[in-house]
Amino acid sequence: MQTGESKVEEHRMSTTVSRVRAAYARIDATGRPEIWIGLRPQEEVEAQARLIDERVSGGERLLLAGRLFAAKGNIDVEGLPTTAGCPSYAYDPQADAPVVARLRAAGAIVLGTTNLDQFATGLVGTRSPYGAVRGAHDPARISGGSSSGSAVAVALGIVDFALGTDTAGSGRVPAAFNGIVGLKPTRGLVPTAGVVPACASIDCVTVFARTLREAEQALSFMASPPARALPALPGRAPGPWRIAVPPTHQLGELDEGWAEAYEAAVRQLAAAGADIRPLDLTPFTEAAAMLYEGAFVAERYTAVGSFVDKAMAEADTALDPTVAGIITGARDIPAHRLFADQDRLAALRARAEAELADADALLLPTAPGHPTLAEVAADPLGANARLGRFTNSTNLFDLAAVAVPAGEVNGLPFGVMLLGPAFTDDRLARIAGLLQPEVRLAVVGAHLTGQPLNPQLLALGARFDRTIATAPVYRLHALPTSPPKPGLVHVGPGAGGAAIEAEVWRLPAEGLGRLLAGLPRPMALGRVELADGSHVPGFLCEPAALADAEDITSYGGWRGYLRGDRA
Template identity: 85%
Template sequence: MSTTVSRVRAAYARVDAVDRPEIWIDLRPRAEVEAEARAIDERVAAGAHLPLAGRLFAVKGNIDVAGLPTTAACPAYAYQPAADAPVVARLRAAGAVVLGTTNLDQFATGLVGTRSPHGAVRGALDPARISGGSSSGSAVAVALGLVDFALGTDTAGSGRVPAAFNGIVGLKPTRGLVPTTGVVPACASIDCVTVFARTLPEAEQALAFMASPPGRELPPLPRRAPGPWRIAVPALGQLGELDDGWAEAYEAAAGRLVASGASVRTLDLTPFTEAAAMLYEGAFVAERYTAVGSFVDKLIREGGDGLDPTVAGIITGARDIPAHRLFADQDRLAALRARALAELADADALLLPTAPGHPTLAEVAADPLGTNARLGRFTNSTNLFDLAAVAVPAGEVNGLPFGVMLIGPAFTDERLARIARALQPETSLAVVGAHLTGQPLNPQLLALGARLDRTTTTAPVYRLHALHTAPPKPGLVHVGEGGTAIETEVWRLPAEGLGRLLATLPRPMTLGSVELADGSNVPGFLCEPSALEEAEDITGYGGWRSYLNRAGSSRPQGARD
């Protein structure tokens, strides 16, 4: 069975198994997706270069996907797009396959993930808690392993808060770095298309295909003096009320940056929090009425069927904001931005908790506006100030994910990602070949500070091939049916080390998600299908070492050249 088709079949089986229908607005028919996957495998076999072949992704329901209605979680608003949004088209051109469109806070208005006629999207790890919004379905689809990555949008934090609540990575690029054509606007002047993934390298890879050359002149970045990363942090008292244990988790994240060699200094958070309050309390909310207000008014006159009442109240409430108030708020925002950039000064990044707490569904239902406003305390100002951000997991509090974000000037996206690697103290890596203990490439792992965690096997859904490389190494491919458990070592290494290893990874090797015998998934080395054409199938040996030790033994039944 071809690699992409088998991954599609496994994904649909996983969708059925997790039974979370609220994640999706439209899930594409399985036969249609399999046909697309089969065509991709055929192109790869014919020699086409498709770097994302076999990767599956989901798209937030306010972004155009050809063949599916764009609804923004309002069925009455639905239209049939003539083409994919550019971000979707670029990913598909690289070989990635769309599974479907995901649920969201209606018209991307909210940070909770509960404001939808398709139902509240529950948290991936605790269904009694919210998933975060507005990109709720996309985040949970990634966290539950239904897709490799997913697209969201971020106006007030929608590409970061759901990442924090579900223990995944959320990249919010500099405004304009990723096109927003084909996206139903929330606030068009500050909207960004974002990406969710389980690991930082996976998110960065997807973002690289989504990005465009800057559509505006690059501003001069502050000259960076030599030395360690310089991280700005507020005094704990300026963070306001946090959930129990979150202040300690935040301090621990800052401590990890210091342990990695960074220097930390304090800044005044006031301009950031004052600007955050302006996004909904000031005149800027009027842009939401510009986007969809006339439609919402019309639908209300017709009975309001399918409108979320909280969303409708926010949008219609912006109708009558006077123009003079907008100009006054623009002046005030400019002053706050100048203060904020002065506070950042020579800092490479600002470290903040992504959110101040993780509420339950019941808490949001009891106070929908107040709870949502609290969640945006640290995220709302980022786009207003034209900054870049990355949200990453930073441990657990009471068994649930805790996340932080790094914020920096426009077009420092790559720098923020490099710093973020130090926030994830360790990550797992599954190896099946030349990086195994005693094998030629194992010293690469040791040099990065890796340590052997355990020896196990993959789930019985893989095949192993001997590649024609120097040094010799195997290629592991996911096939689903017809696969076998393959001997595997799981190593623990610094997250930054994994990024360095990935940067030097030669083709045809790739980094992907490897399913282990216990059902868990960890990053590991896989192989591009195009490299298998003349490779020997050595699956029957059960592992690379057994294959190397085959001298004097007969070839196992089922092995082939």
């Protein structure tokens, strides 16, 4: 029989390494090579995982230990080429971008760099010589861009979170199409050093995750102290959240069922106590059209125009023709047009700020619809322009944003976003949380704090609630699984049951559904009775699996068994 020390060692060494192995197995199983531009060798990543486990075991506090992430292919990752979606542009960075370095310093492990609309120019995810990135839920539909590979890697469960960038909506549109969360922070809150620019003055590094909490935690390590003076935000009167909502006709044409899904999100916020108030969307949509149709697109030529000119002269086949056309078309925009557009934008921004003055956030659909690959191929510019209707103005107006799932339409994800003034990021996240109701979950084994499967809970946005014992009506068994885990079986009063150590976690209801969908036999989800008489969902075990399992009830819990301490 294993000693307590050997059992603890087995669990410690399996924590991060097993997650890495599962991620690479998932990469193989999904069959989506177009997600990746650069993928680190599995052996190299496993070696890093072992070092992370050793550091944690040695007492280091690494709050992102065991988390796996990916970085958009225009963000520097040391050891992998930065391509920005163009092989002939590639260079070998000498160091990680600061955002990558900060996440690694907290214990997170980067698997690789992901595909994107070339030079981060597009909202479709198809403008890449590495292949069109297909939607996670329907491969006939686009994934959304430009941060396409990052979003799909998260949605398919390969990584816990991923980095994107957002100039016109690239950190939000892919989130909506793939049923995940996208945080677009206040401009300047996250450093853009080590990022190939699209429009340097308004670019933002963003984060995708399956839950709001996971995205917020990653963002907390990426952020810097504000490099500019904090604006004087309007004083907030006491009372419920004030949510601005435009009249439905101002949303324009939406895909079938999307208006109803948006209205359902409005009702959900109202039911949670929010004060819904009207807003004129006109300045937002007029400014959105200016991002590509006006002179501001000239900044894209400033970023990579000389490279694109040279590559076109050499008939470089790696250039996406749509991207090349947008960038070179910006070359000859006259300076006077830029000044005129700046004046017009200032007027529109003043109108938008006036509309938002008495609101905490503006709620909008993240996009007006979800096109197929064929529809984008037939009209690449028109389809892309439509997708930015609600997102293009955000950075021009210096707003913060968060995009979250808000149900489904015809079996595909539907998403909404909340917009607010610069540096209201935390406020927006709190409001977005009203769209993600929580449930409680009792765990007694491998999902306990510090155990191998606990990162699964954290990746789903779970937060620790309390430690408590079960009612004395259960027996606990050590199952011969990998990683080892216990089986909790209800035996009822007077049948030799005992109180078993447990933890209660709170997590989004959607997260519980995801956890249940991947729950392997012989585990099952049922009601667990706690010592205080309450009942919460929790992990139980099918009795048929106990034939060869050691009864460890006398240890009082899984941790006691691992230590070898009988209760």
